Amino acid sequence: MRRYLWRRIGLGALTIVATTMLVHLALYLAPGDPIGYLLNGQPATPERIAALRAQYNLDEPFFTRYVSWITGVFQGDLGTSAAFNADVSTLIASRFQTTMYLVLISFVFISVFGLTLGILAGLHKGGIDSFSMATATILSSIPAFVGSFILINVFALQLGWFPAIGGGDGSLSSAISHMTLPAIALAFSAGAFVARTTRASIRVESASEHVVTATVRGIPRNKVVSRHIVRNALLPVISLGGLLFVGLIVSTAFVEQAFAINGIGGLLVVAARQQDFALVQAITLILVISFVVVNLAVDVLYWILDPRIRSEVA
Amino acid sequence: MSLVEIESFTLDVQVVEASARVIHEVSFKLEAGQSIGIVGESGSGKSLTLRAIAGLSPENSVVGGKISFQGEEVSAMDRERLMQYRSSQVAMIFQDPRSAINPVRKVGDFLTENVVTNLGWSKSDAKTKAIEVLTEVGISNPEKQLKAFPSELSGGMLQRVMIASNLLCQPDLLLADEPTTALDVTTQSSVMALIDQLRLSRGMAMIFVSHNLELATAVCDKILVMYAGRIVELLPAENLREKSRHPYTRALLDARPRLDGRQNRLNAIPGQPASGLEWTQGCTFAARCAFAQDICRSEVPVLRKIQESDVACHRADEIDWDVS
Amino acid sequence: MSTPLIKVSNLSKQYGDLLAVADVSFELPPSGSIGIVGESGSGKTTVAKILVGLERATSGKIEVEGQDWSLPAKNSKERRERAKYLQIVFQDPYSSLDPRQSIGTALREALSISMKDSDEVIVRASELADLVGLPQRILELRPAKLSGGQRQRVAIARALASNPKALILDESVAALDVSIQAQILNLLVDIREQTGIAYILVSHDLAVVRHFADSLIVMKNGNVVERGQTEAVMDQPNHEYTKLLLASVPGPGWVPGKRSI
């Protein structure tokens, strides 16, 4: 077990360093110049522009900047954002919680909606199966940004069930009421994907020999389904869940822009468009770390749940 | 009334949007404590017959005739009764234990699942009984193996676990579908010895399906030879080698290379083993039979008693095997 | 004794800390027939794979008519040269043919390696079909339409396309029904009589080995535990394992032996 884990952690650390180095290099090569973006085309004297460049140390060579950035990170200082003229860590801190609420609520929708549809379709042939798969296919074709506007228009403006914009004032109740619509918009395509994979996995498990054995030994159908079919079928879905969770964090950018929610995804898009080095690097670092952590968690979960992996590695 | 009675059992299966008959006529009886070996090549329907007895015919297939266990018809059993029948009266062993046991659950859970869930045993009783049967099937330090996962055990050990799981609920009938085909010959020998000894000590009846005639003869009282969905011969095991009267049985025995001597060429049976679906009329084996005559190709031979065996062959009494 | 067609000396193969093949030596005379007997995990298939270059030996020497084949062929040109000496037929009929290719195309493709003239290729292809007892109409069909036995016949025909001097049969009849198994064994015997081809039969079935192979080696966990002429070894086995093997084969008067693991 330990050797397997160390290898995964090593791979994770490597990913973090590689990606942050890559991001840094990418931003360093960027032809534009953040100060230009800052002025957004407004006139400003050359002296003032030079003063601002110095303020954000944009003239240092690549490697010194990367090293100073990394040492800063370890001291908890993520630098100041040029676009917002604010300390990056404060900027991200307030938004990280909002995005996490959004991702978690959306993840709940995806699992509930995806798994139920997938299991229903997997276990029953004919009507239910084709109906659930049809819904899954249609929903998977509705991208988050199209879905958002439909949901806002119908549920927020016309029916007034949910607030139209904003991420709530931080309290759990307001977060839930504000984040339901965006979470649903996010859940469309991911949920459909989970449904389709679960259905396929259920089909594979129900056709397997050990299910025939259980039936022949007189185990009642509902126990065979829950203990042998669904339990085994969920394993591959878990690893998929890890990937989806990670993808979700970034794709919040779509709904954050449509619902005017101040989250990490939206912030990243703005920061990237304005070539705000410090902010882009900081968010990427956080995203990559969460990727690695989530993947590690999925690996451990897989290790615990699926003994086949253990014997393979040992 | 005998333990198992099968009267003109037929089976129609769904094949490419049409249903076709794959088993045409199977009838035999099995007394309690007795063992019968069903042998034949692929497509003969031996495995389908075995599964029908456990009520496991394939989805959307139609079962004809009557299969009854202790006088009660299997296909008439409702869900409750079928579950009770399967959990305590009949037990089944499969060809590949590795795919027949859920790889994600512990061996202990597999062993005790049946008795705990269906027969309401307490967890501790089931555990002690499980250890008992594991030792009985010859597995060393059973406590450790209970916590192990199937992926950590060898093929031979897994088959023993499968057998042990059936012993817990004291079944009256053991259905074995080619239990040792996937095993090495040395493991096969010890597993078959185990099955034989357990069956006799517990007075269990057994139906043993195999493509290996010698193996079936060694462990069964009677041998039933099937070809293309029909019974061609039913005879006591000890008569198989010398006194079988059906050309197919004879040909099968001659086609196998011998261990105790060397022939230059084997007298192989021409053509390919037919399945029940390809039968049109007459004797199913007529196309490949060296003794076939017009009658064989037109009329279906009926099973009839000749000395100690039942044979379905028009010329069974004419052919003098000692000479040819 | 003329120089052997294939001479294998001290062959070994290591996978990590597992010694799959340990110090295996044997010789195959021209038009000879040798059996490699053993249960699963004995290393018999690994030996076969090393001979045809599908695996690389950790150590040991392989000579084929004097040429050194110890290491697998470096490129396909060298592989084409070796194809003229040694070919192989595998066990599973359902994976030995490309499902999307008709039988005729498969044979013609195999022949085109050594034959340039396309007419000659077509003629030779139908000759091969006759040689392995397949009706000509089979050439247009795809493998899905053929039975297990017919597919093995095609596999054999394809292997013969490069007129090899020896053919390795890696459990080639194990997956077949008894009647078909007999037909294929008879076919192989006929081919040997007609072409003088040598055989290396890798099998766990002692009866088939006795019928088919002149001499044999018995392998257990990578080692050769007994060797000799088939008749002698089978009638008076002296190694314990060979005795156990023979005793485990069901036959007239046989009783299964109980042994705990």
Place this chain on the structure above:
Amino acid sequence: MKKLVLATGSAALLLLTACGGAAAPESSASGEATSSGIELVTSTPAGVGPVDNVNWNLADGEPLSLDQNLSWSGSQNFIGNLMCESLLSTTPEGGLEPGLATDVSYTDATTLVVKLREGVTFWDGSALTADDVVYSIDKARTNEVSQFVGDLAAVASVEATDASTVTIKLSEPNSLIRGALSTGAGAVVSKASAEGNANFALPGDTSMVCTGPYMLKEWTAGSKIVVEANPTWWNKGDGKQLTKQITFSFITDPAAAVAGYESGELDGGFLIPASSIKALQASTVGTLGFGDGSAFGAWVPIVNTERSMSNPKLREALAKSLDYANIVATETAGAGTPAKAVGVPGSWGNEKAAYQAAWDALPDPVTDLDAAKKLVAESGVSNPELVIAAWSELPDSVNAALVLQQAANSVGFNATINKIGFDRAADLFSGAKKEDIDIFATTYLSFICDPLYIYSQIGLDAGSANWGGYSNAKVSELITSALATTDDAERAKITIEIQSLLVADYAWLPTTTYPSPFFMSNELSGAIPSGPTHLWYAWAVNLGTAK
């Protein structure tokens, strides 16, 4: 020095005006109707009842600082002017009236004396002293990142002559300094709270202390800013500060902002993007209006090279080829009016009558393609090359360039478009020679309600907005003398002469005025949307319930 100019992403209309109040009389609610019938307003009827909290959206994003000296973007001013007041104050109609100083007057051409108001306290209760004023003015003119380093360049020294008097010595005569003290340059902060405070007025900081009607209560970087009414405001009165608290949000996405207005979660907002105008005009929960102001759009020809624009005839030809009606319709949604000169009506301040007369005398900007063709023919250059610059990151600047290209080609130019990135900003907005650009568009405005302010920037050889390298000895001489004339009327006469010369020279080619759209819920009233209120006047002082 340079002026705050806004040309934002979504459309040129997202604009801030200063020195509002067109020539129309002093009526508070009405405005001068423009060609397309849209009514420009300077203010809305004062609110009646109190409101606990108002949610106000500023669509150009969160300010980078609330220090009035930095005046970075529109949103900064809307919040800043509620908190920090200046020595003088600009009225909604563009006039100057006393602010924190009861009187500011020139004792001679190079000395200004500021008389401080008595009894004014900061939010923290401390009294406003001369030291605070000296500190604030010095900060505005020495901090190298401040907007006003240029405007206050003429200031030599600032001293507190006694507890309530501050004397400003100038290095050379400059009549605009008094006006500057009504802008961010004259904004007074409490010295105690600002001196040595590294993150003074930066995002998240609430340590700044000023005197204004609203105090900074909370600033969550990246999401919102909350200000609350200042109970001890020196200028309290009934009907004022009816709104207890204002929460500013910064929703830039047009769709989300519209959703906010429609669902009632947003009570109003400034800086409305063009794409949302039609949508909000149809709104039933609130009304969309336009505030008048001093902002305008213009094409800046590069004259200091041997290329086509150095020839005055070609500049005039280009001016005559512009399709003013289309520009007004597409860039200001019909709210603007064609501009005869860069000193647009919104920036006339106290001398409205004189400037109005001059404005009427100027030739109307009219599209006359035949005249333009004739001019190009006479210019002596066949098929003159014209390279139009446009920001590649701003789609609307590309659209504007396309319109000009079409017009120029139709009169004989060989016009092409050169898409430049923001990284060329420093080079473009400097007097440097530009070899690959002939003309580029900008929107510009004057901070101070005095046209001399803008003409000095364009007319002088070293003027901060003289990006085209324009040079005219007569114009420079007139500007220098105007700067030395402290008397308003006299100065207006000289400025009008400067204006006529610049118009004749086609130094810049003005196109249209840019009124600024705003939205307010029907439940509220009293927001002052126009002119100086955006920059330097506490626009929310009269905000309250409509009924």
Place this chain on the structure above:
Amino acid sequence: MSIGQIAIGRNRGYRKRLSKLGLLGWLAVFVLFIFGVIAIFGSALAPHDPNKIDLAYSYVGPIPGHPLGFDELGRDLFSRLLVGARTSLIGPIVLVISTTLIGTSIAILAAWRRGWTDAGLSAGVDIAVAFPGLLLAILLSTVFGASLWVAIAALTLAYTPSLARLLRSSALRETGMDYVKALKVLGFSDSQIIFKHLLPNLAPFIIAQAIIMFGYATLDLGGLSFLGIGVQPPTADWGTMVAAGASGLLQGYPTQTLAAGSCLVLTALSFAVIGDRLARIWGVE
């Protein structure tokens, strides 16, 4: 021995199987055909200049000659939809082709070489799969400026790992087949076996995956344009049109967002249906 052998062998003729596409399948093909025609001849078909701004017509409803009315800047919606088809379809086509080419070569290289190459490639794939396409698109757009080609490059980098991993498993299964080993021993060169046997046998699976990927590609590229990272205004593109029309939608002028949105959804849906049907026909789940 297994019951499966009894069923008569499945017929594999291509023509017969395509008829089994079903009504829905053919409907999907028809929809894509129409969009394809529009993508190619879009600008010729467009009745008006899609980029001509005239604010006087902002949000004006359908009038004769303008079946869908105008967008917020008074541009003819119908023409923008037609011209938009090009970017909204050419983009995914290029994306799918490049991803399939790279993904397949990685998969085959890994499955064929095995050993270190396989281990190295798979480790690389594991890292890359965790990296969402959107973040890649954002970073690349920062470096090279936002444009359709940058978005395509980013999504190719994002899609390739998961496709490579999917194809690698089926490629491994195919190379594990005995006929591949037999061909090697017969003297066929690696490239002969790969191009004459391996690729043709994997082709149905690859095509089915490519078609399903089309649906996602259309949506993701539309999404990037929505965020301002893909197609840059003023060029017409369905993704940007959805974004631009959004504020109008909330005010009762839904035509632009709904029209562009439904075109995106319809395209994605058609690809999903065809991909699903083909996968089922070729028995490739």
